[in-house]
Amino acid sequence: MHILWLKTEFLHPVDKGGRIRTYQMLRALSRSHRVTYLTLDDGGAAPDAMERAAEYSRDVLTVPFAPPARGTLSFYADLARNLLSSLPYAIAKYRSAAFALEVRRLAGSVDVVVCDFLPPAVNLAGPLGVPSVLFQHNVEAEIWRRHADVASSFVAGAYFRQQWRRMVRFEGDACRRFDQVVAVSDQDAAHMRRAYRLENVTAIPTGVDLDYFHADGPPPPGSSELVFTGSMDWLPNEDAVLWFAEAILPRIHAKRPDASLTIVGRNPTSRVLALARRHAAVTVTGTVPDVRPFLRRGAALVVPLRIGGGTRLKIYEAMAMGVPVISTSIGAEGLPLVPGEHFLRADTPEGLADACVGALEDPASARAMGHQGAQYVHRSFGWDRVSEAFATICADVVRHSARSARQRSLE
Numbered sequence: 308m309h310i311l312w313l314k315t316e317f318l319h320p321v322d323k324g325g326r327i328r329t330y331q332m333l334r335a336l337s338r339s340h341r342v343t344y345l346t347l348d349d350g351g352a353a354p355d356a357m358e359r360a361a362e363y364s365r366d367v368l369t370v371p372f373a374p375p376a377r378g379t380l381s382f383y384a385d386l387a388r389n390l391l392s393s394l395p396y397a398i399a400k401y402r403s404a405a406f407a408l409e410v411r412r413l414a415g416s417v418d419v420v421v422c423d424f425l426p427p428a429v430n431l432a433g434p435l436g437v438p439s440v441l442f443q444h445n446v447e448a449e450i451w452r453r454h455a456d457v458a459s460s461f462v463a464g465a466y467f468r469q470q471w472r473r474m475v476r477f478e479g480d481a482c483r484r485f486d487q488v489v490a491v492s493d494q495d496a497a498h499m500r501r502a503y504r505l506e507n508v509t510a511i512p513t514g515v516d517l518d519y520f521h522a523d524g525p526p527p528p529g530s531s532e533l534v535f536t537g538s539m540d541w542l543p544n545e546d547a548v549l550w551f552a553e554a555i556l557p558r559i560h561a562k563r564p565d566a567s568l569t570i571v572g573r574n575p576t577s578r579v580l581a582l583a584r585r586h587a588a589v590t591v592t593g594t595v596p597d598v599r600p601f602l603r604r605g606a607a608l609v610v611p612l613r614i615g616g617g618t619r620l621k622i623y624e625a626m627a628m629g630v631p632v633i634s635t636s637i638g639a640e641g642l643p644l645v646p647g648e649h650f651l652r653a654d655t656p657e658g659l660a661d662a663c664v665g666a667l668e669d670p671a672s673a674r675a676m677g678h679q680g681a682q683y684v685h686r687s688f689g690w691d692r693v694s695e696a697f698a699t700i701c702a703d704v705v706r707h708s709a710r711s712a713r714q715r716s717l718e
Contacts, residue, residue: 308702309341311417311437312364313410313427315372315401317352319359322573322594323538324620325444328491329423331516333363335694341365343417347372347406368413370406394429395451395473401426410435419701428481438708440701441485445615446495448474448502450543453614453637457546479503487704489697492641509700513623513642514693517685520599520627522678527604531565531667534605534630536598536621539591540574543614547638551611551659552582552589558660560588563667568609571601599628607631607666607673610638611659622650623688626680631673633662649680 318330333342344364349372353359360367375381389396407430414420420439422428425447431439451471458464482488482499488508490496496510535551537544548570559566567588570579575591583591595601602608608625612635622639625632632639632650639650646652651662666673 308419308698308705309417310336310343310701311410311413311420312342312344313420313422313431314344314346315424315426317346317348317356317360318363319353319356320573323541325424327620328444328513329442330363331514331690332694332697335691336698337363337365340698343368343413345370345406345409345413347401347403349374368409370403370409372401372403372406374400393473394477395470397447397470397474398426398429398477402429404430406430407432418705421701422485425478425481428484429477431481431484438701438704439485439487440704441482441488442697443482443488443490443495443499445491446478446498446502448478449498450615454542457613475502482508486708487700489700493643494641511693511696511700512688513620514688514690515620515623515627515684517627517689520624521685522627522629522681523603528670530604530606530670531563532567532569532605533559533607533609533633533663534569534571534601535609535611536571536601536624538574539570539572539579539593540576543612544572545576545579546614547610547612548579548582550613550656551609552586554656555611555659555663556586556588558656559663559667562660562664566663566667569601569605571595571598598624602628602630605630606670607633607663609659609663610634612638615640623684626650626677626684629674629677629681631666631677632680633659633666635659644680649676649683651676 318326321327321330336342342364343366344360345368348369357367375385386396389399392399410430414435414437417437420435420437422441424444448471451467451474455464455467455471458467482503482505488499488505490499490508490510491513493510496508499505499508535548539545552568556568569590571592573594575593580591582589602625608630610619610622615637619638622632622642634650634652635654636652644650653659653662
């Protein structure tokens with residue numbers, strides 16, 4: 308099967324959830340199928356990103372792309388112009404006539420087109436004449452709705468609600484243009500069927516690199532360190548650590564003054580960096596070459612997300628290493644996990660604080676749950692299995708398209 312894979316970025320550095328999922332799936336897919344990778348290139352990838360693309364694709368094609376940098380005058384001018392648009396800004400900024408032309412040029416020579424995440428779909432107006440699949444890592448509109456729900460000001464709430472309404476319209480229209488939509492959880496698939504009146508939605512599980520994430524022996528005794536991992540320039544992650552540091556950590560300190568929070572992830576925002584200046588118990592690492600040492604020494608991974616969608620790779624990564632996980636319902640949303648068996652679940656500041664204190668004061672019980680979680684992940688969620696499921700979906704779409712074409716020719 309020849310797959311044309313549409314993306315808005317290179318995958319290196321492989322340092323955030325969406326890139327990790329795509330990289331691992333494509334690396335497995337490319338062993339048995341030909342992958343042509345077409346991406347927008349804004350110059351922000353790793354210096355060796357083009358060369359290393361050979362790890363997950365046979366052919367790599369790029370379209371130059373120069374969006375305004377976040378925080379600049381050009382960025383705010385772009386936001387202002389978008390107020391008059393019908394498109395959400397997170398989609399409109401990826402419009403590229405050159406990208407659309409390149410898709411048209413390539414589509415006739417492949418078996419199936421895969422649109423990875425929603426943004427590339429803004430460049431796919433009209434039928435492609437080839438089977439097509441939309442790979443939805445999240446229900447994007449839900450992220451914006453949840454932003455509006457927790458907005459800290461009237462102005463921010465009004466803006467997020469506007470973006471949510473636009474995203475609902477665009478996402479629903481885009482999903483209906485594809486032959487098949489692939490979600491990353493049964494919950495996301497059910498939401499899209501209900502909200503967008505879709506029938507062509509299939510879910511695949513989230514995976515984890517089991518060769519990379521595994522337990523290397525017993526944890527250090529008496530750790531009082533709680534760890535959060537994730538891309539810190541993603542708004543749901545920023546909201547999560549701000550909420551944890553301000554509303555939850557003080558409650559933990561009332562019972563465990565020695566407790567600390569280490570925030571591990573790329574591109575921390577100014578608000579995240581400020582946490583380390585205001586709170587002696589908070590450390591912000593920024594980009595690290597390897598998250599595993601931080602997970603190994605932590606008493607637990609905390610996932611206090613109030614916003615977001617899709618599934619959290621960070622949870623499976625920690626579980627694969629036997630690290631206890633404490634998460635909100637939204638943090639573990641979409642993962643087939645049993646609260647109390649695979650992780651601890653709480654949704655209020657008081658509940659999350661109590662769960663963290665429990666893990667710190669009874670590390671043996673917490674690690675027993677971590678060991679059980681590791682066994683579960685290693686049995687079921689390797690990337691080879693996930694990529695096989697995705698390839699089967701693509702092949703079914705191609706076969707169905709071929710049958711439909713034959714039927715039309717006989718009519």
